[in-house]
Amino acid sequence: MSHEELTARVRAVIAATQHLPQEKITPDSTFEELGIDSLDGINILFAVESEFNINIPDEAAQNLRSVRDVIDGIAKLLEGGQSGQAVTA
Amino acid sequence: MTRRVAVTGLGVISALGGDAGEFWQSLQAGRSGIAPLQTVDPALLRFPNSAEVRNFAPLQYFEEKEIGLLDRFAQFGVVAARQAIAQAGIRWTQSLRESTAIVTGSCAGGQNTEDEGFVNLYRNNIPRVNPFTIPRTMENGAASRISLETGVVGPTYTISTACSSSNHAIGQAFWMVRSGAVEMAITGGSEAFFSLGFLKAWEAMRVVSPDTCRPFSKDRRGLILGEGAAMLVLEPIEAARARGAAILGEIVGFGMSSDAFHITQPSPDGAARAMRACLRDAAQLQPEAIAYINAHGTATLANDAAETASIRQVFGAHADRLAVSSTKSMHGHTLGAAGAIEAAATVLALREGILPPTANFTQPDPACNLDVIPNTARQAAVEFALSNSFAFGGLNAVLAFRRAET
Numbered sequence: 001m002s003h004e005e006l007t008a009r010v011r012a013v014i015a016a017t018q019h020l021p022q023e024k025i026t027p028d029s030t031f032e033e034l035g036i037d038s039l040d041g042i043n044i045l046f047a048v049e050s051e052f053n054i055n056i057p058d059e060a061a062q063n064l065r066s067v068r069d070v071i072d073g074i075a076k077l078l079e080g081g082q083s084g085q086a087v088t089a
Numbered sequence: 090m091t092r093r094v095a096v097t098g099l100g101v102i103s104a105l106g107g108d109a110g111e112f113w114q115s116l117q118a119g120r121s122g123i124a125p126l127q128t129v130d131p132a133l134l135r136f137p138n139s140a141e142v143r144n145f146a147p148l149q150y151f152e153e154k155e156i157g158l159l160d161r162f163a164q165f166g167v168v169a170a171r172q173a174i175a176q177a178g179i180r181w182t183q184s185l186r187e188s189t190a191i192v193t194g195s196c197a198g199g200q201n202t203e204d205e206g207f208v209n210l211y212r213n214n215i216p217r218v219n220p221f222t223i224p225r226t227m228e229n230g231a232a233s234r235i236s237l238e239t240g241v242v243g244p245t246y247t248i249s250t251a252c253s254s255s256n257h258a259i260g261q262a263f264w265m266v267r268s269g270a271v272e273m274a275i276t277g278g279s280e281a282f283f284s285l286g287f288l289k290a291w292e293a294m295r296v297v298s299p300d301t302c303r304p305f306s307k308d309r310r311g312l313i314l315g316e317g318a319a320m321l322v323l324e325p326i327e328a329a330r331a332r333g334a335a336i337l338g339e340i341v342g343f344g345m346s347s348d349a350f351h352i353t354q355p356s357p358d359g360a361a362r363a364m365r366a367c368l369r370d371a372a373q374l375q376p377e378a379i380a381y382i383n384a385h386g387t388a389t390l391a392n393d394a395a396e397t398a399s400i401r402q403v404f405g406a407h408a409d410r411l412a413v414s415s416t417k418s419m420h421g422h423t424l425g426a427a428g429a430i431e432a433a434a435t436v437l438a439l440r441e442g443i444l445p446p447t448a449n450f451t452q453p454d455p456a457c458n459l460d461v462i463p464n465t466a467r468q469a470a471v472e473f474a475l476s477n478s479f480a481f482g483g484l485n486a487v488l489a490f491r492r493a494e495t
Contacts, residue, residue, distance in 0.1 A: 037351070042293065058297075058310075
């Protein structure tokens with residue numbers, strides 16, 4: 001998966017989970033700017049784990065503050081060998 | 090009418106043992122009951138440890154056919170109630186049965202029964218569930234069984250307010266005895282929820298510790314889930330004295346509030362409001378009279394900092410002279426039973442003149458700058474103490490206790 005595709009999929013997941021238009025979500029957006037609180041945060045992680053079929057450990061989850069953090073975190077997990085296929089609920 | 094309310098019986102079953110004696114031994118020694126998960130395979134979860142009740146043998150307490158009607162959570166509640174009733178030396182009369190209340194707390198009720206039924210239906214394609222599923226899963230299962238066993242026909246009900254369930258239950262029972270609505274109450278809570286589905290739900294909240302429970306420590310990583318039950322017998326102090334019952338302690342106040350802030354994040358203002366309400370309810374007890382607080386102290390990043398802030402809000406400069414510990418560090422977070430187990434810990438602490446520590450403590454957190462009695466229990470003659478419960482949904486319930494007069 002290219003970085004562009006990864007970015008697009010993460011933006012789509014966050015938009016859907018938060019009921020926000022995708023245009024509002026850029027890689028530079030912080031969670032604070034997007035009005036994402038801690039509960040929204042764990043909900044996004046749940047959606048991201050399902051979308052990419054990955055397991056995000058709690059320590060990694062605690063340091064996510066922006067869309068870029070999420071993209072970079074997923075990229076690292078995928079490089080580390082976790083599957084990247086979309087999983088339907 | 091307003092009467093002083095004595096605690097004349099206590100029963101506890103928890104990760105620290107099968108009765109109040111074993112419970113107190115561990116609290117005094119600062120010995121944690123947190124150990125590797127037993128009922129559910131830890132390989133399926135992000136956390137390996139729990140504060141389960143080990144080696145519980147239902148047949149030690151119930152006939153085989155009775156077990157069929159009782160989920161584990163109800164079994165725990167009944168066992169704890171029997172201990173409390175035995176200690177209180179209650180001699181039941183029909184009049185007493187009519188004027189006794191049973192008020193219990195439980196958050197998950199018969200979770201194991203429900204889970205087993207679902208596994209059979211959805212995974213094993215068995216087209217029926219145990220016909221006793223409803224009576225086993227209902228949150229009032231313990232209360233109803235205690236009523237059946239004792240013949241109590243007075244007000245009997247169960248409160249479900251997540252982690253504050255038991256404090257709410259004990260508080261209501263306290264008010265009913267104090268006001269003369271009833272002459273006695275059996276009150277507390279019970280919880281047993283170790284099924285994969287329920288644990289997965291907690292895992293998804295990302296608040297469960299991957300190692301142990303370190304309330305107030307800088308490196309705390311979350312809560313450890315636990316199970317068990319505690320029950321108290323409450324009666325007017327004059328009645329207890331008249332019948333020569335041993336008075337273990339007194340409940341003097343109960344306060345409640347709602348945060349109206351966030352569905353899971355705690356609010357220091359809400360917690361402070363509940364503590365102040367409790368002090369007012371205790372005949373305007375002054376904050377300076379409190380020397381010990383059994384904290385909610387779940388060891389989540391959010392709770393411990395918010396709780397510290399709320400304590401400082403209520404107590405001001407006196408907060409520096411308070412001793413505050415979280416016994417969840419030893420018996421785990423027992424959700425709907427937490428308030429009851431912690432009420433037992435507080436009553437015993439005042440009675441024995443020994444304050445249980447916050448176990449597993451490593452390094453102080455500036456955001457939790459209280460005397461948290463790290464690791465070692467402390468001898469201290471305390472007259473008044475608080476016990477806090479601050480639940481998801483922003484529901485706060487606080488009890489105030491007094492040492493029994495000698």
